[in-house]
Amino acid sequence: MTYPLWALILIGLAGIGLLLLLIIRFKMQAFYALILTSIVVGLVAGLPLTTIPATDTDPEQLGVIQAIIAGVGGTLGSVAVLVALGSMLxxxxxxxxGAEALSGTFSRLLGPKRVGMALVIAAGILAIPVFFDAGFIILVPIIFAFSKVAGLVPITFGLPVAGIMLAVHVAVPPHPGIVGGATILGADVGWITIIALLISIPIAVLSYLVAKRINRREFPMLEATREMFENFGTEKSSINAGLKEGEKAPGTGTVLFLILLPLVLIMLGTAVAPAFPAGSFANGLLAMIGQPIFALVVAIGAAMFLLGARRGWSAAKLGEVMESALPAAATIILVTGAGGAFGRILTETGIGGAVAEALTATGMPVILAAFxxxxxLRAAQGSATVAISTTAGLLLPAVAALELGPVNTALVAVAIGYGGLGLSHVNDSGFWIVTRYLGLSVKDGLRTWTPLTTILGVAGFLITAALFIVIPAGV
Incomplete structure (x- = not known):
């Protein structure tokens, strides 16, 4: 069945509407909702019930289920391993x-008057290997401790810390949304890492400054949080900093080394390997070392020794710690894969191509459409991972048609990532974590956290768009 351009776009919009309805209104699990929507959209758009083999005149046409399998498999080929390894590290x-060591050292170095900026720097570094929700909860004891010493409420230090952590989470690999989006678009993870890390520096400063301005206004603390904050440091405290009795936190240098090690290896493969002739030993070696999977395997091996064995952890405990990272990672991996399936359906049905043609007709730059x-999508359904992977699938035909170079393709992926940063509100689990620990009501959360994430997302996009305009398309 062949549909006109406008009909394909309407089917695509209806599919996205169905996805949002299932997730938001009916609280359906995101993985199942994505697979179900993919089936419905594929059937309505005219994909065959089963694969039609290629003939002398026509190419093979995938059936609905086969297209979904291909989309999941193509996305998870690298994403699953990256997310699992990143979770373990x-x-x-x-x-x-390690979080306590990192934030404590930066605070001592910058002094009591600069504790806020010190925590933002430490949080930005910690957020590279640690997912947002877990990373923020890890830092809550540090936020509470410094707030009590300074005689301030937790939002003073907590708001900018949460802002930079989420900004890193949506744009810097190995976090699942950006890795999934990169895989769908065929973008180079190394270039994404370099670009997003550089942009994260001004974003960290902006997070600190915007939060400081927001905090000029006094926000009442929720009673439950007030009680938790007042009891912090006493036997009544329910916040666990993560260390057992008698255990000593690792040195800051060790933690920094482990976080930066995979990034340095990835950058070697991206920036240094091309300097050597293709096919040479040096080129091949550096290219392999720079693969994100290899870099994370090396970093985990170093962490097992430096943070585990050398500090007295048994092999059994190391295994338990690494195993405990996988259940949460599994959910993220499946949702990312389902996002890839939806993207593949949009491509196979021609909906993605129709969107690309419509974007071309409006004159809207692909970098703006990406954001x-x-x-x-982020505002509508809450999950940055779903928003990023779905957007990447929608824009894949448009990006492919432009024949962009690796750097500009990476910039499109980063722009999509920053779109997933803004407008965090009540349908986002991160909204509830931040507001609960900082003692904000829903109304005050919408006045503080939502504007902060949106400002940071727009700022990240503007920097990305400027680079996209300046750098030639073929680069």
Whole structure:
């Protein structure tokens, strides 16, 4: 069945509407909702019930289920391994007390008057290997401790810390949304890492400054949080900093080394390997070392020794710590894969191509469309991972048609990531974690956290768009 351009776009919009309805109104689990929507959209758009083999005149046409399988498989080929390894590294750092070491050292170096900026720097670094929700909860004891010493409420230090952590989470690999989006678009993870890390520096400063301005206004603390805050440091405290009695936090240098090690290896493969002739030993070696999977395997091996074995952890405990990272990672992996399936359906049905043609007709630059579509999806259903992977699938035909170079393709992926940063509100689990621990009501959360994430998302996009305009398309 062949549909006109406008009909394909309407089917695509209806599919996205159905997805949002299932997730938001009926509280359906995101993985199942994505697979179900993919089936419905594929059937309505005219995909065959089963694969039609290629003939002398026509190429093979995938059936609905076969297209979904291909989309999941194509996305998870690298995403599953990256997310699982990244979760393991983050969990070892988390349970070893690395967060406390990192934030404590930066606070001492910058002094009591600059504690807020010190915590933002520490949080930005910690957020690279640790997922947002877990990373923020790890830092809550540090936020509470410094707030009590300074005689301030937790939101003073907690708001900018949460802002930079979420900004890193949506744009810097190995976090699942950006890795999934990169896989769908065929973007280079190394270039995404370099670009997003550089942009994260001004974003960290902006998070600190915007939060400081927001905090000029006094926000009443929820009674439950007030009680938790007042009891902090006493036997009544329910917040666990992660270290067991008698255990000592690792040195800050060790934690920094483990976080930066995979990033340095990835950058070697991206920036240094091309300097050597293709096919040479040096080129091949550096290219392999720079693969994100290899870099994370090396970093985890180093963490197992430096944070585990050298500090007295048994092999059994190390295994338990790494195993404990996988259940949460599994859910994220499946949702990312389902996002890839939805993207494949949109491509196979021609909906993605129709969207690309419509975007071309409006004259809207693909970099702007990348940000706006992701932002709208993020606001509508709450999950940055779903927003990023779905947007990447929608824009894949448009990006492919432009024949962009690796750097500009990476910039499109980063723009999608920053779209997933903004407009965090009540349908986002991160909204509830931040507001609960900082003692904000829903109304005050919408006045503080939602504007902060949106400002940071827009700022990240503007920097990304400027780079996209300046750098030639073929680069």
């Amino acid at each position: 983050g969990k070892i750092i988390e349970l070893s007390g 706006l579509i992701s932002l709208i």
